[in-house]
Amino acid sequence: MRFGARWCRQRRMEAASEPVPAIRIRDLVKRYAPTGKAQKQGGGKLALDGVSFDVPQGQIFGLLGPNGAGKSTLINTLAGLVMKTSGTVEIWGHDIDRDVRNAKASIGIVPQEIVFDPFFTPAEVLENQAGLYGVPKAMRRTMELLRAVHLADKADAYARSLSGGMKRRLLIAKAMVHQPPVLVLDEPTAGVDVELRRQLWELVGELNRDGVTVVLTTHYLEEAEELCDRIAIINHGRLIANKPTRELVDMAREKIVVLTLDRDVDVAPQHPVFLKSVISGERQIEIGYDKDRMNAGEVMSLVQGQGYAIVDVSTREADLEDVFVTLTSQPREDG
């Protein structure tokens, strides 16, 4: 099955003479209108504080950040659901203020929440959406899309009878009815079990191979590491990283030693040469160290020197999660 490869290829060729990014964001600021106490103080939450980045065409682009970082605000700005305070946003070369129609036609958004009228069938859900986007009947691809998301056999079932995973797949099909070249998924696998997560990853991969540029937000670093070509991290409304996934992972020069102690401890042992030292489980601590400067044996000696008895040990390379924790742990004073 294809998600509109022909169309996307054509659009890519059109863009080839002028290689515009799939999404271009410059100095994006969003300050929510103040309420309550903040109103009296003339404040209001600064959710996006001058964010600038490009999403290159054809990529799977991950947008990461802790809770409240500003990811949903950014996506809702792209979707036209949040009015930005200032800055510019272009989707497939179309400015979201000056060229609303083309900007909207160029993007499909899969929301975090599952929202359907339970009495419509998947086929009707897609037909209604196509109607909303003004897709002429002859150009609608309802069955093709349902096949793409492996729901062809459920075309005429009530949406309420679908499992959670099926509903998520239907949401993806719904976002694709107008064949946008850019698809944005807001936490597509939040609260989804491992098997289903795999299925959704495969679907995202198929879409991308068909030429669709995919942007996804996620809390799962494993997901970003596995799926994304490039990752941007926002924290406190600011962009703190924007790199190819490989480079971001390589930033983790540290190695982690996991030690099991003979008893529970209230505080993890500290030493100036440890990059981090945290309690990670029952009787377990994790210590990060610079692998170019020392080895696990030296770390263990330092821990034992502080009176701890080690009963088990393992080491691992730092992963994206470690980079993420390091990058997002710097506090922000204002906002």
Ligand SMILES: Nc1ncnc2c1ncn2[C@@H]1O[C@H](COP(=O)(O)OP(=O)(O)OP(=O)(O)O)[C@@H](O)[C@H]1O
């Ligand atoms: N409608 C609103 N009015 C006022 N403040 C808001 C509004 N929506 C979001 N915020 C605030 O803006 C900041 C960014 O929120 P946003 O939902 O964009 O973060 P997020 O990164 O998507 O978080 P999560 O991962 O929890 O969804 C938060 O401090 C949030 O409380």
